Amino acid sequence: MTGSATPPRYERSDHLVGLVAEVERLASLVRTADPADRRRLATGRRDAAIRASLVLDGAPATALPDLRTAEELLAARLVDGAEATTQRPAARVGGWLDTLRVLDDPDDEVVRALEVVGVARALAADDLADALVTDLTAALRDLHGRLTRGLVDAARVGAARTSEQAVHDGSVGRMLYATTAPAAVPGEVARLGGWLAAAGSREHTLIVSGIVHLDLLRIQPFDAANGRLARAAARLLLRARGLDPDGVVAPEPFLAVDPLGYHQEVASTLRRRDLTIWLERWGEAVSDGLRAAARDLALSSGTVPERAARFVADRDDPAFTLADYRAQAPALPEVARGDLGALLDAGRVRRRPGSRGLRFEVVGD
Secondary structure, eight states: OSSSOOOOOOOOHHHHHHHHHHHHHHHHTTTSSSSHHHHHHHHTTTTOOOOOOHHHHOOGGGGOOOOOHHHHHHHHTTOHHHHGGGGGOOOSSSSHHHHHOOOOOOOOHHHHHHHHHHHHHHOGGGGOOOOOHHOHHHHHHHHHHHHHHHTBBBTTTTOOOOOOOOEEEEOOOOOEEOOOOOHHHHHHHHHHHHHHTTTTEEEEEHHHHHHHHHHHHHHHHSSOOOHHHHHHHHHHHHTTTTSSTTTOOOOHHHHTTTTTHHHHHHHHHHTOOOOHHHHHHHHHHHHHHHHHHHTTTTTOOOOOOOOHHHHHHHHHSSSEHHHHHHHOOOHHHHHHHEEEEEHHHTTTTTOOOSTTOEEEEEEOO
């Protein structure tokens, strides 16, 4: 909610309103698929979602195993998260480094495997979807435990953060934004839970999930894994409120196209105290996940207007804007947006994150 007593403020921009309609249309289309096919797709898209979520937390993509490899590695090394957390004395009250469990100095390979398995557990936490709305504090504690099993000392799993924390640009170390003061964390989480159960119940699911996602990034409730916690909670809300009942939507890969831009947008939103552009970025990510699901389920027709197909085929530069399209394929604004929607549905183009629906890129063959 971008402030201790400030209700969420955003503008119902044309782009955001269009995204709400877009995700409703795509979600309805996906729901026409066979439930068994949707469940298989959710499993199939899991590795990409896990990888992208960890990349957004600063993990190197090339060092991340897929889920099966991670599970096999942990089994071979006889590493079990539930038992491992008991082998270290209670953590000092401090930050992230004090909270991390150290089990015989595990190498990076083991840590990455534990992180991958943890995100997989969070994405499969269907039983917590409704609890996020009815008891946010308890649900987040449970979700944090699943994310950090084997990584965080048992004494700190699900415990409110007690140290100052800030989010930095990992490449240069520049601080992007400060997070909620430790003493205020429990109250801020409770306030968010109250909004979610009351005023939030009257908002569209896309808006609610985006607000909760942002607020958890701002609050940083725990010592570790707050980014992946925020994204997992947002996805569970999409499920709890019926927009993605099968978990086929994977917004993380779209967000991970520009990890620094994702974090910079959080910082900009907190400075502006206006969630509009953040909600547009989140809406684009959810829409992208639904579109990919529709294509994978063979539900998209792939049909695009001839003028749109010709425009894409004739371009030398893959990057273009809505204005470029209208200049070369004259059409009214709503017609041009419809053409671009058809290109998006067919997977011929993709949006540039954070461009407010104005910049696109041709997808290579």
